Amino acid sequence: MASTSQQKHLFEDYDGFVEKFKPKKTTDDCYTPPDNPPFSILSKICEFYLNRGISFFLFAPALTALSGAKTCMRTNHVFADCDIEYHNGAVVHTSFVTSFGDNVAETAPDLFRAVKRVQDERRSKERQRLPKYSYPSHVLTAAMLGKYAKYGVRLEVKPGDCVLVSALDAQREAGKSVYGKGLLLSDEAAARHAAAERAAAEQASARIWELSDRERAIVESLGSGEMTEEAPWCP
Structure with missing residues (x-):
């Protein structure tokens, strides 16, 4: 020792x-x-x-x-x-x-x-501690793209409709930047971006009702010829 x-x-x-x-x-x-x-x-x-x-x-x-x-x-x-x-x-x-x-x-x-x-x-x-930024529709970030994919919203951006930016001029004046960089979009691409944002917001706020096991059994029997008049369509 x-x-x-x-x-x-x-x-x-x-x-x-x-x-x-x-x-x-x-x-x-x-x-x-x-x-x-x-x-x-x-x-x-x-x-x-x-x-x-x-x-x-x-x-x-x-x-x-x-x-x-x-x-x-x-x-x-x-x-x-x-x-x-x-x-x-x-x-x-x-x-x-x-x-x-x-x-x-x-x-x-x-x-x-x-x-x-x-x-x-x-x-x-x-x-x-992290600041929360709100960007105009002409700015598209990786976080936004991930959110749209999560909510089933498709968005495509062509090379001619964007340039890579690390910070907006207003952010540079404040010593800030776009986290992970982003894309500065053309007017046309910005309009598509705005539509994608609205669609994602609608999906995020929508309440999805799930089928019960009983209702799932009814769905599986549909079209199979197994459904009868006595089947429990409604409670």
């Missing part, structure tokens, strides 16, 4: 330890995105801690959490079904690997709920 001072040094020099295992750039100087957390060397990190008697609780990619050939049977794998966004921008389906506990694998429903609660609170705060 490593002494307290040795453990303190190891944790303080963690970045230096991780750096030793990072692959160098190839001769063509190809760029490799930052590995944060360093999942590519997770098994080596676990082995390093285990061999020195250092307790740990680490994030791990869920689908390959059990793949450490040298460390799998020496560690506990905690599965909580979390989707976590890391510092490098990657969203990874995440579980955890730890030296704590006497299991090889276990599920952690409470941990899942705790992580989800924090994520939901954070997303709620972020949504509150």
